[in-house]
Amino acid sequence: MTNHEVLPLLGQVADSVSRAIAHVHPELAGADPVVRRSEHADFQSNAALALAKRARTKPPELAQALTAALADDRGPATHVEVSGPGFVNITVPDQLLWNQVAARLANSRLGMGTPNEGQRTVIDYSAPNIAKEMHVGHLRTTIIGDSLARVLGFLGSEVIRQNHLGDWGTQFGMLIQYLDEHPELTWHHDELERGASAVSALDELYKTARAAFDDDLEFADRSRDRVVALQSGDPDTIARWKEIVSESEKAFRDIYDRLGVLLTPEDSVGESFYNHLLTDVITELTEAGIAVESEGALVIFSEEVTGPDGNPAPLMVRKREGGYGYDTTDLATIRYRIHDLKANRLLYVTDSRQALHFQMIFEAARRAGWLTDGIEAAHVPYGTVLGPDGRPFKTRSGGTVRLMDLLDDAVSRARAVVSEKNPDLAADALDQIAEQAGIGAVKYADLSSSRVKDYVFDVERMVSFNGNTGVYLQYAHTRIRSILRKAGDPEASIDPTIELQPAERALALELDAYSTALSEVSSTLEPLKLCGYLYDLARDFTTFYEACPVLSADEPVRSNRLALCQLTARTLQHGLDLLGISAPERM
């Protein structure tokens, strides 16, 4: 196996057209060759239409000239013709398609390059709150962030995952105080019955503590003292706090394992971490004259954003009573990630309602001189998960939906469908497949629609397993694997002189376009681009599957088709992995 990049045919054709443009009109050298996949040929170039005016000619004439130049070129085109108002339709020889397939099969990375090499990317995602259940609100950031981490990493970025845990704040004062006053309470994971989690217990205890805080003035006072003790580093208080953090992380870990998310405890860099940096951040901003006093608080007035009163909107750097909120920690994160982590790409995967907040954080970071031209900072916003009523997803009683419950529900429904479709499965195989299909269905449903749009969480639809769902992709993969198993998983061998059937041709062209889909994910930060590609690929495979028998074909066609199966299976498996979805061998 090699790991040299295999250039996609689209790029090779584009290079040819670029050469043709430079040859025919040297003054237009460097212009976009406007090469796309085409319904009328393998590829088409629309360059003649785009450039005719600059070339002082008519589109059909320019197209004709480009066609002639392409015919002389030693590039990949075998058949070039002008069509319509000036489209240049380009067809590539079958042999070249086979060569691409063979080269990708021989390559450990399917011929993908590492265009993001040299980028150091921080991705901030998931960010659950300590001592609180993970709920629907954490689903999208966790799934989307993780997929982006995988894709960007594969493309050569050095990815630094940051799980910005909500592990600091006044709420811990009352929780710790309450636990201290009630040593009989059990909440550690090893004290609880199986299936119960420490965060679930802590979440309940926090509510109780909160009620006590509101009812009992003396308890409230002791809780406030406890906040002070926590913030000033009192050893006993800190020890208890660390215990709560670590127990909570165990519960998060269960969810991450189940979701197949890459986050590890090493990626946890919560709010508390920034504590020791806040005074430096504030000093720097104050000395630079960016942060100023206002109504007793320290704020940064935006030069871009105004509030309801028409005055500049502020970031709250230090509250009137001296405390710090999320504005301050977020200013600290961006400084830390640029100065200490030395990242040149910073992604914050949070819901779209925080857009204005990040706009102001980035503005402040630019004014402070932290965020400079070579560094990209981006809020990666996503829409709300809605319930069947079109309102933010809640339980019937109006509470938040626990993430674990939601996953249980999806998996148990998946199990019903899987066992109906395949009643012969052994119990443990059924469990495993139901888990993979159910979790995959949830993740795919989340990743496969436009990130910024709200979407309705509809388990029935996700788990119906028809159409553009995760299971369709998994199913396509198992059908291919079944063929390959029956063939004995042979070493690929391709005879490139064999003529391609239309379905084979469409499949081969699609397989060749994988890298384009991945680059689009990198530039748009939309996993949907990868989902769409994989769905198209699975459909192209299914068409091929219907039209081109593999095992019963005569050699050398059989081997060639097996090679297409192998590359499709590997590409599907690989793409699903970048989405964080497993590709079972059987279903």
Added chain:
RNA sequence: GCCCUCGUAGCUCAGGGGAUAGAGCAACCGCCUCCUAAGCGGUAGGUCGCAGGUUCGAAUCCUGCCGAGGGCGCCA
């Protein structure tokens, strides 16, 4: 008041300067002696929110309007 996002088939969504606007679901009609029918083929369904503008060409870019959602000082 200002700002952001969204408006495409009955429903859920792709397409974000190029040829007849595409899928899935739901509906209807077909297809398992054949590599997994969790599949495939077909029929039907659209003034791409509205109105201007830019362009050889606009669902796509610009402006305005309408509608939905969200945000804008001490919650993240």
